[in-house]
Amino acid sequence: MKQFTQQLSKFDPITGVVEGAPPAIERRLSDLKGVFADELAYEAALAEEDSLVYSTYCVAPEQGDGAMLYCIGKFMPGRIGAEYYMTKGHIHARPETAEFYFGLRGQGVMLLEDEASGDSQLLPLLPNGAIYVPRHTAHRTMNTGEVPLTYLSVVLADAGHDYEVIAARGNFRKVVVDLDGQPTMLDRAGFLESLSR
């Protein structure tokens, strides 16, 4: 039988590690330029320390039509001004591919933005909670809690990541901020205006 060394994987929801997986992709604050609406708060935080924001271990046992890959994400808790630590956010390079997320530990949210309509949705990412990211949907993950957030994701192996589509139009249409302790979705323009006051 085709032997896949990564066919069987042990996830650690505390450390956010998949045993035997290739090294994680790590994103630090310096990798996230342009992601946070509050640029002053971002520059101040970066000047203090280029903190680790998230890491992802991915396992891709095979390639080809119908092959899948899966990852464990570990997301540090943190804030940049009123915004939560967040991913760059992406759509899939092959945009007609969905993605499945499943919370293991901690508290987070996902911001979804439909590519056709621009409509946005904010969903909780919690232990034993699943989020289905529909096809043609940009998505961004945030840790809204005080401990590391770990989660599982499953996607087609050839889905790919496209960061340029979002970068080209500036950013996601909505920002998510901590408002009285609650993750709250706001229009970007309104939030930027509130910052400049």
Add this chain to the structure above:
Amino acid sequence: MKQFTQQLSKFDPITGVVEGAPPAIERRLSDLKGVFADELAYEAALAEEDSLVYSTYCVAPEQGDGAMLYCIGKFMPGRIGAEYYMTKGHIHARPETAEFYFGLRGQGVMLLEDEASGDSQLLPLLPNGAIYVPRHTAHRTMNTGEVPLTYLSVVLADAGHDYEVIAARGNFRKVVVDLDGQPTMLDRAGFLESLSR
């Protein structure tokens, strides 16, 4: 944005239920005729009670190329002779689709059989453990423990189930039995011979 009522789901690893999902598929002993090698033990167990063996709640938020569906499976503990309670087992109707499994609670194993070579592999299905079922691979799940086994599965929405390919050649090439408390993979012919002694 396209609103999917099932986009956000809460899994219960104890009850094996997805809140708000459509009713589960249930398989009782009477649905599993021909699955167990030990037919006498099967008929005796069925005569006593048509027990529930497993149930599956599945959520399919959308259809089309690249769409996914996800399920929670709940597997009761039990034995038929030396064999564990097991699924019918299937390959995908679209055989070039992989499947991802993730253990939530309890102890199980999966038997994988490569369609091309017939080679078999037995993998543990444990909490926080992932199993990648490669494309073109028949697979069967068993509860090897003493409590319900619950697990998550993710697959392409159009993967489908094909039970006929396996039924047509009789069954999986290997049987899995409890040998001194350990799940052990044996050749079917040898096991059948041992039963007739």
